[in-house]
Amino acid sequence: MRQTLPLVSIVLSLLFSSFISAKEVRLYTQRHYTADKQFFAQFTKDTGIEVKVIKAGANELLTRLKAEKAAPQADLFITTDAAALDRADAAGLLDKLNSEKIQSRIPEGLQGKNGTWVPITMRGRVIVYSKARAGKNLPKTYKDLASSQWRGRVLIRSSSSGYNQSLLASILAAEGRPAALAWAQGVKNNMARPPQGGDRDQVRGVAQGLGELAVTNTYYxxxxxxxxxPKDRAARAAVGVIFPNQNGRGAHVNVSAAGIVKGAKNRPHAVALLEFLTSSEVQAGYQKMTSEFAVTKGVEPEPLQKNWGSFKADYASLHELAGHHEEAVKIFDLAGWK
Ligand SMILES: [Fe+2]
Known part of the structure; x- marks a missing residue:
């Protein structure tokens, strides 16, 4: 009996230490990039912390986080849209990050207002034009896309796209409902064809002569x-890039971003992963691999990105998207934008 007690306590302490040293971080993410997979593998190699990933749409993941609020099954929530993180924050699902190291790397305007999320990558939503056929009087603003000058000449994807919803939400936030509705109706009237395909298909369409202007996210x-x-490379070469609203609030941008889940079991590991993802090396790596923009200060864009031109970004609307998202969807319906 005198022997058994120490033995039991040794076994127990071994069990306990193996339990707490199950080094992992559990991720709910909307992203589906090979680059992410490679960076997570690198992180695991560097730290021994396993990255467990569950991928789904933002709404599905939000529903899950809400259902698991009492016993969170995720440590980190990553979305491709600032609005989804603001919705998670408003539902009390996120914790303050409180990391000077991470937060000082990133412009304040790109971080969640309540300190609960930080961006990982950024993109702009731009207008491209046919170098051969669009003429000299090119659009300078999103509003110009709705001008009758472009009747039947604009290629843009469906209103079910989160990218378009986020763009319209930013217009709603900055210019109000009547302007947003007029814009949606004007662009709908200017469409070269009923919306179909993704952003890349709109650029391809311009190259094929289906229209003269298209709207796309920069990384595409x-x-x-x-x-x-080679056809895709030729399509890219056939268009010029316009960052809209440069004399106004700046081009619409959105972010892939991450928030720490409130009650996260592996909070320190989640913070370590965010430190890694916002390091200069990984940020430069994202620019190279996915053509998304780095979000940390002092990381130079890739030459390919520099060719798009430098631009002023609309950081202010980024924090207004969640509040205008629902209305944006209604306006698209009203305008008859498929
Ligand atoms: Fe995308």
């Missing part, structure tokens, strides 16, 4: 330029 231009398909 990078993906076309680096494509194995």
């Amino acid at each position: 231009l990078g993906l076309l330029e680096k494509s194995d398909d």
Whole structure:
């Protein structure tokens, strides 16, 4: 009996130490990039912390986080849209990050207002034009896309796209409902064809002569330029890039961003992963691999990105998207934008 007690306590302490040293971070993410997978693998190699990933749409993940609020099954929530993180924050699902190291790396305007999320990458939503056919009087603003000058000449994807919803939400936030409705109706009237395909298909459409203007996220231009398909590379080469609203509030941008889940079991590991993802090396790596913009200070854009031009970004609307998202969807419906 005198022997058994120490033995039991040794076994117990071994069990306990193996339990607490199950080094992992559990991720709910909306992203589906090979680059992420590679960076997570690198992180595990460097730290021994396993990255467990569950991928789904933002709404599905939000519903899950709400259902698990009493016993969180995720440590980190990553979305491709600032609005989804603001919604998680408003539902009390996120914790303050409180990391000077991470937060000092990133412009304040790109971080969640309550200190509960930070961006990982950024993109702009830009207008591209046919170098051969669009003429000299090019659009300078999103509003110009709605001008009758472009009747039947604009290619843009469906209103079910989160990218368009986020753009319209930013217009709603900055210019109000009548202007947002007029814009949606004007662009709908200017469409070269009923919305179909993704952003890259709109750029391809311009190259094929279906229209003269298209709307796309910036990184898709990078993906076309680096494509194995010569037709895609030619499509990219056939268009010029316009960052809208440069004399106003700046071009619409959105972020992939991450928030620490309130009650996260592996909070220190989640913070370590965020430190890693916002390091200069990984930020530069994202620019190279996905053509998304780095969000940390002092990381130079790739030459391919510099070719798009430098631009002023609309950081202010980024924090207004969650509050205008629902209304944006209604306005698209009202305008008959499929
Ligand atoms: Fe995308």
